[in-house]
Amino acid sequence: MIEKSEWNRVNGHKGKVLWFSGLSGSGKSTLAAETERELFRRGIRCVVLDGDQLRSGINRDLGFTDQDRNENLRRAAEIAALFLSVGFVVLVPMISPSAETRNTIRQRFGPEDYTEVYVKCSLETCEQRDPKGLYRKARSGLIKQFTGIDSLYEPPLEAELTVDTEHEPTEHCVQLLVDSILCDCQL
């Protein structure tokens, strides 16, 4: 078994899981992808585990009941742990609406290895953005159990990092994330 410290030495940095929670349209995927690009540019090993992507593959048997969301997030956390074990910076943009489930995920990792990122944006603004037209469908009843409409979102109260995408431009939010990662992951 190769120890984490050996991976860190080869990679030139430590690993970390950044778990992005926020409403649909809050900016999770955008920020994770832009942050990945910045980390890649600096030679940092990183990966994005996007909710939409996982749901079209490994999690395609799951829907949006509370139980299915929990299983969806549990599997994502296990995949994140595998990448972490080889020293990657793992960016996980998934709605993660339940405080209890987020707490379980937090416990799965230690405080050293885990940063919860609250991607803060009001429902009104997310609905205006509606990048995939899902809010429109949810409002017209075509999609059920939609987060923020007829399924609960509990805003994080103890996130290590909050990015306010309603009031700050993307570049500013990415800079905050990159600075935090560079600081935490330096050897």
Ligand SMILES: Nc1ncnc2c1ncn2[C@@H]1O[C@H](COP(=O)(O)OS(=O)(=O)O)[C@@H](OP(=O)(O)O)[C@H]1O
């Ligand atoms: N009912 C309902 N509620 C919320 N979201 C829905 C729903 N149906 C489909 N979608 C699409 O699925 C994406 C959210 O998946 P996640 O795996 O991140 O959700 S969760 O963490 O399990 O709650 C979400 O992606 P994002 O918009 O990137 O958040 C939507 O594209």
Ligand SMILES: Nc1ncnc2c1ncn2[C@@H]1O[C@H](COP(=O)(O)OP(=O)(O)O)[C@@H](O)[C@H]1O
């Ligand atoms: N500061 C910001 N950070 C991230 N996205 C932003 C910001 N301001 C506006 N946006 C826009 O909001 C939308 C967010 O969509 P997306 O990243 O798919 O959200 P999510 O993954 O949370 O559903 C994109 O169209 C993005 O360009």
